[in-house]
Amino acid sequence: MSNVTMTVNGKTVSGSVEGRTLLVEFIRNDLHLTGTHVGCDTSQCGACAVHVDGKLAKACTMFALEANGSEVSTIEGQANEDGSLNVIQQAFKDHHGLQCGFCTPGMVMAAADLLKTNSKPTELEIREHLEGNICRCTGYHNIVKAILAASGQDVSNIAAE
């Protein structure tokens, strides 16, 4: 077992982990931040997406020890300071960008990553950016719409009727 220390959602945390302990296991089982999910075992689905040192990362594909000393942010750290939904989260709610909610934290983290570097993405850019995130419920239509809306773009032409 080795000691690991990192900053998660602005708080310094530490723990004792095995070498094989994944970052997502540390986040879920040790820190009890269960908003980060595990949907596959091949780094494909993106339900475990978090930000590590400002970059989008799949927490199932890093060892906890690899994040030693890093700044990690998870879905639990995304809300506004007063606890209300941030712009992206609110857009997902306004545009029905989620159904069962299981992929949603990863989608929000991926969307935040995109909008950080591309403040007005096109529909195609959004769809391509989500290549590492699988949703089985929404057909992506409303996720794409939500991200466009979160970036302040007009989504009335994407309306379904």
Add this chain to the structure above:
Amino acid sequence: MPKDSGIGAATRRREDARFLLGSGRYSDDIVLLNQTYAVFARSEVANGIIKTINTSEAEKMPGVIAVFTGDDFVDVGGNPAGWLINSRDGEPMKEPKRPVLAHGKVRHVGDAYAAVIAETEQQARDAAEKINADIMELPAIIDMTSALSGSNYVHDEIETNQCFDWGWIEDNREATDNAIKNAHHVTTLELTNNRLVPNAMEPRCSIADYNAANDDYTLYTTSQNPHLTRLLISAFVLGIPENKLTVVSPDVGGGFGSKIYHYGEEALVLAAAKRIKRPVRWTASRSESFMTDAHGRDHVTKIELALDKDNNFLAFRTETMANVGAYLSNFSTVTPTILHGTLMAGNYSVPNIYVNVKAVFTNTAPVDAYRGAGRPEATYSLERVIDKAALELNLDPIALRRQNFIKSDQFPYVTAAGLNYDVGDYDAIMDRLEHHADIKGFAERKKISEKQGKLRGFGVNSYIEACGIAPSNLIGTLGARVGLYDAATIRVNATGNISVMVGAHSHGQGHETAFPQIVADMLGVDPNNVEIVHGDTSKIPFGMGTYGSRSLAVCGSAIVRGIEKIIAKGKKIAAHMMESTEDNVDFEDGVFSVRGTNKTVSFGDVALKAYIPHNFPIEDIEPGLEETAFYDPQNFTYPAGAYACEVEVDPNTGKVSIERFAAADDFGNIINPMIVEGQVHGGLAQGIGQALLEGCVYNDDGQLISGSYMDYTMPRAADLPSFVVDHTVQTPSTDNPLGVKGCGEAGAIGSPPTVVNAVINALRSAGHDITHIDMPLTPARVWAAMNN
């Protein structure tokens, strides 16, 4: 005008906040004190005799608490099939036992034969690898045709691989044969409905907690229907009395059918928790999901369509082999039969229909209902053979469909496949579709595609589905071993807010938002004062859960019936309060009034009076304001629609891209249009996935070679377009008080033939004499078809 709240409003979902903030509570998020971990040892071969299982080394591994094998469960029951299907000759189907852990034989890759319980998941995993099983591999039975003709059996004791040979409707067989023999034209098509893996994003998870002092159990599990799971465990598998077993399905991350069924892992963790007197938890890896979740579809079908000289449909006749896998999953026998054969009239007036289905055991994972469940298979066969007939007869595919539609003035219409369609207007739906599809503009778009070196094709279809399977009286005669009602308890609290306990289970469908819209409308209260409770057998009435697009039509109707009882009792209380009689009391917009007077009392005052019954006629009225209703519908609901798709095909690679997709559906009355649209979007994505991307493949040895997201192509955002969805045609169902129809499966039912029809159209426009390609239409398959 759109409403702000209540029925018809696009109310934003109240459940979203917890999912968006990361505070959902899925099964795997639940942590119990002193919990232990189960890991399963699973067969690496498709078919084999278990000679010995040596667990001694595993038992000595660090942290190991217990090891289980099939021997530990020989005295308990098996996981049963929920529906008895009889063969054409009257013989009942074959029902081999499905044990908790494999015993004697393993029958598919992933079949669990042992389980380790340890202090940590890693320790359990390490120990499971030390289980030494001597399994003698046998030739795998994979191909359905060989399975039916061969003498190797998945289950030796039944001495056949045929579960049943079902005819629907047997009395129509001769007339159908004659109609086809004497027809002006017969179009024949052989096709495969590809095997799919449901792939809810949340893997299955089950956690058992046993309280020795009370001798009772709690099972937290990823179920679409906690009461059904409890019933199966109690009555058939472990014999735990229902009153000693609570099943909780908290937030569930999608189901699509795969979480309807009871699985052996649920029984294992319960039995283990009792033995070791500590909580036992198991969460599937995605690999385990691929190997052990019930799969979907997997039909091989020959369909014939007979037409007269005026292109009127005379008959449909099909022969289907349906794969049921190695064991009968709970609804595996009704899916390829009742849910498939009865839909074989589609949207059409056709006098003769005969359907034959042979269900086949193979050394593959069990196959059961997956979004659509039998209806996509029926629709795909019909809508592909109709398109082929249009090709052969040089007819416009829309005109051929319209000519043969059941007309709006023919309802109620009893089809030759035995269903009674109550209402519909298929021409009106097609009008909406043609509007959105902009058929006039297709030629210009095709030119543009061709300038870019791409082929462009247009495809269309129509579909009908039957949702909210019912009534119990009828399905009982058809072999159902369950009833298919649902239930709701309306508890008006003393301060006037309302808790509604429902039998339906929400795992993405938005019940927590949509159900209060009904309650708010009927009682004239703020929907925010209504809370929905679901997914816990200790809190809710016995309902049958959520699948088959039944929640609103069946459970929503139970809510309506419950509220009607609340209003009736409220009138009695109000009459007492206003010194009148209940016959003279009206209720509207949350206010009780005495007719012809200005006397009124509010709903809240009546609620308070019910719980503080001072000066209350307790000899006439019980205190409290709580009512339960069970609702058993008198018929299915019959949503219908028409879909149109335009594809581009790259002739150099065979790659297909969806350029436009329009869906026009008739779901009857709509409670929340935003949720309805979302349901259609998701169904479309799954149907397009089936058409272009997804295919579950076993090789001849029975190895699952599409066992991860590296190999099984899930639709991703860039594979799909934005959709145009229209639900302005609304013919309210006449069989439930809300006038609603199911919407959850429509997209998955209607889209596969639409896409395939479009691709065939594109290829033929470039001179390729291609009439059919089996799904999924991967670049390799399309390229091969173009290049022979």
